Amino acid sequence: xxxxxxxxxxxFLTILSSFGQTTAPDSIAFKSRKLKTQEINFVSSYYTxxxxxSAVTGGIGTEKLTDVATTFDITMxxxxxxxxxxxxxxxxxxxHYSSASSDLIDPSTISSASAADNRIYPSLSWVMQDDAxxxxxxxxxxxxxxxxxxxxxxNVNFAKLSKDRNREVGLSxxxxxxxxxxxxxxxxxxxxxxxxxxxxxxAGGTNPxxxxxxxxxxxxxxxxxxxxxxxxxLAYQTGxxxxxxxxxxxxxxxxxxxxxxxxxxxIPVAIRLNYFATDRILVKSFYRFxxxxxxxxAHTAEVELPYKLTPxxxxxxxxxxxxxxxxxxxxxxxxxxxxxxxxxxxxxxSGFASHLFGLNLRYNSADGILGVSKLNxxxxxxxxxxxxxGLVADAIALAVTIK
Numbered sequence: 001x002x003x004x005x006x007x008x009x010x011x012f013l014t015i016l017s018s019f020g021q022t023t024a025p026d027s028i029a030f031k032s033r034k035l036k037t038q039e040i041n042f043v044s045s046y047y048t049x050x051x052x053x054s055a056v057t058g059g060i061g062t063e064k065l066t067d068v069a070t071t072f073d074i075t076m077x078x079x080x081x082x083x084x085x086x087x088x089x090x091x092x093x094x095x096h097y098s099s100a101s102s103d104l105i106d107p108s109t110i111s112s113a114s115a116a117d118n119r120i121y122p123s124l125s126w127v128m129q130d131d132a133x134x135x136x137x138x139x140x141x142x143x144x145x146x147x148x149x150x151x152x153x154x155n156v157n158f159a160k161l162s163k164d165r166n167r168e169v170g171l172s173x174x175x176x177x178x179x180x181x182x183x184x185x186x187x188x189x190x191x192x193x194x195x196x197x198x199x200x201x202x203a204g205g206t207n208p209x210x211x212x213x214x215x216x217x218x219x220x221x222x223x224x225x226x227x228x229x230x231x232x233x234l235a236y237q238t239g240x241x242x243x244x245x246x247x248x249x250x251x252x253x254x255x256x257x258x259x260x261x262x263x264x265x266x267i268p269v270a271i272r273l274n275y276f277a278t279d280r281i282l283v284k285s286f287y288r289f290x291x292x293x294x295x296x297x298a299h300t301a302e303v304e305l306p307y308k309l310t311p312x313x314x315x316x317x318x319x320x321x322x323x324x325x326x327x328x329x330x331x332x333x334x335x336x337x338x339x340x341x342x343x344x345x346x347x348x349x350s351g352f353a354s355h356l357f358g359l360n361l362r363y364n365s366a367d368g369i370l371g372v373s374k375l376n377x378x379x380x381x382x383x384x385x386x387x388x389x390g391l392v393a394d395a396i397a398l399a400v401t402i403k
Contacts (some may be wrong), residue, residue: 051391059345
């Protein structure tokens, strides 16, 4: 059940972001050839949503859902003979969610495929940083698994600093090879024939879905107070892009599963500006334009205002506005016709506007927190999200960093 991650991930992408400038690990001073623990992070979050446009039931009905997510990662580092820093990061994540709408795939039963499910997603990455030559490179692998879904991922990245270290160019490539179980709504698992119902041959087995992503970025220090970065992404998906358990109701009251093209091209372009207004106030702004070949055009604008209450404590209010046009294949409940080639009533593909706002509290001390010398950072974040379609969500997350 992949839909929740599109919502929940919006809330926690910046949970570990710091108040000041982003800096690389202190590899210039790092002389040790032994592998040492550099940092441990723990993040736990609770997410809840509700609405009345469930794609499982054709664009109507409850979207009530809860998700409890926990991630743990550990970064270890060592130097080599050329005084380059090698960092190895192991991350393990676990989600448990319950979904009232997904339980209606088969209302007669309660199973891990419907009422609730668990997702496990470990990953391993490596980064080599050469400060003398001003570049870094890395690679990573990941997997993600739940009842009806399995994904394998791989990525590589490279970044190069200018001689004055005021400019950085980055390049990253990734691929995700996924496998979906074809779980159909209960009433569509058989086909009526003159001799009686027979099993639907499409309602079983697995289908692939592969995603390939490339990204290039340019970051520039403009002056002592202003930093800017520009990012261009290109994503290509192929395979099973429609969700097999999502119903579509036609104008004649007949019902069928969602059908979408088997390819999709996405092109987002973004710019980020960070302005240090004072020693205490940082203004973070972000804008992204998105388009794809399904007909969606989208705009995202975000602002965050971290403020240092003390040298150790900061508070960061934030707000994000998002709007998109509908995909060419979207129509609400009972507004599709059987003559159409593709069709969906998933409101994630509808035209809508949304608002996200919240507050992040961050306490950081190199001397330790609550008497624990290695406890470096505590963060607490709250988010509230609403769409003009009626979807409302709230999330709270706690992050802990040990160094």
